[in-house]
Amino acid sequence: MTETVSKKRGPYAKSARTRQRAVEAAIELFSVTGFHGATLTDVADKLEMTLTGLQHHFPDKDSLLAAVLAERDRRSREETPILPDEDATEKFIEIALRNQSQPLLTELHTVLSAEATDAGHPAHDYFIERYARERAAGARYFQRLIDEKKLGDGAAPESLASLLIALSDGLQLQWLLDPGSVDVEQQLRQFLNVAIPALSGAEAATVRDAQHVGNLPSS
Template sequence: MTTNETGTRAPRGPYAKSKQRRESIVMAAHEVFAAHGYRGGSLQGVADKVGMSQTSLLHYFPSKGDLLLAVLNWRDTVTGDGGARDPRESLVDAVVRQARFNETVPGVIELYTVLCAESVTDNHPGRDYFTQRYEGLRRSYLQQFSALADAGRLRPGVDPERAAASLIALWDGIQTQWLMAPERIDMAGALRDYLDMVILPE
């Protein structure tokens, strides 16, 4: 093994080539699924993008579902979950920061939007992923809204659980509108406006 800039040993040889090939397949699948969805995107289309046969591709990912989950996991490493990275960061700042970042990776956001919509159909392999993701987001935002309520920071009548679900719904909806008209839609601004309506200033 060689040593990279971080001082750790970098893989080389067959393992490194295999890792690079897997990454190139995932990136190609991202393009195919974002453009055509899971149903419409084909393994052959992915294989063609990386210049290999479908049989060779199946050596790295035994099924189309396995490849989809790899793409979704890769997506998580790029965008995260919208939560605060610093315990001192407020909910509003964390949401606005994440929305601004998402604007820099439109292809990844397109992939998420297409696959999320598809996942409500029967037997879609991404359904569990999106179900668990929404449950995790609702739980995280509920905790943060509940903490604000305990501190007297939520406006009267605001229910933390509904506020959490509404934030996610607004985010997904405004994101879809932004994909269609990025020059007209201010994602971060819309999210900030919503949070300003339910959270009292300090």
């Protein structure tokens, strides 16, 4: 009985290892060339195996891309979730630092998300859904700050969530292009600790400024 189980586990374990190696190779290639710039043959060559052998695990490039995106999400889920009463500032910083420690995955996200603006790209729907989830989570976070009177309601929580995502992705892109040109942690911390709390007085300040302008003599 034990011998039979061992025989079954051997090939299965080898297959799982091959699949994981293929995913790692694809992450490396796709992050540099994009999805369209690399072929299954390129991945097979990197693994020093035949194309037929690779297609035994991934029949086409779309199935390999799906596995790559699933792997990125799996690693992301390993992060501790933001608890209801937790200040999310440090969690956002932690995620940014993690992304910097995994430059290939960060570059993969940047390259593929840009490519996927094409409606025909196989990852198009994936990134639409991913950004929708991120905006929804961010909006809930900012709404909680507004409800707790820690943030003014001069800007909609949905807008703040979109701005935070844009800031994070934009800083990551600048860091990937030239790592020494921008301090992602410092810039995110400044936005979260300075810019956002300042919004609590932004609406009132805008009103005061408008009244002041209205009182100016006409030329």
